[in-house]
Amino acid sequence: MITQKYLDELTYEVIGSAIEVHKFMGRGLLESVYHQCLVEELKHRNINFITEMKVPVIYK
Template identity: 55%
Template sequence: MEITQKYINELSYEITGACIEVHKILGPGLYENIYHQCLKKELDLLNLKFKSELTIPFDYKGEIIDCMVKCDFLIEDLIVLVIKAVSEFFNIHRVQTMNYMNLLKVPKAILVNFNVKNLYHEGHETFVSRYFSQLK
């Protein structure tokens, strides 16, 4: 299968749908780790390959430094998914998400906040990297 912008967009639609399903069942107000565990189940149901709480290697002058930088999910080795349960997104959440995407050299990232009334309209943001623009 060829990795294209269209494929990445369809995959991100599936991932967002999984987040909406978890949110529809659980609603807002729970701890992030509860959403995380339920989302793992939902991604399994969709037969998506993912890594959960992935430690991201950090290269400094050619040496891997153990910084314990972890992202919530890397899905299909193409999309970073960062989940939050906060009152609102702050720039630090966006920067963190973009850093994970760039460190892992993937084309897209999704930032999701489960602590909202409507996840689709107010609880998620997507980001693309330079790798996305290089795809057909």
């Protein structure tokens, strides 16, 4: 069962990962650069994730 405490800790780690990437890489780079760095940071912190999932979209 997923508890609120688990979600809070996970959120803290994910936001911390994003902050770490931004601190290290700085600003002004392409999104794809930050994406790849965040992938590496999440792996380093042993956070399981899925990236670039396909989402079905219906337009008009």
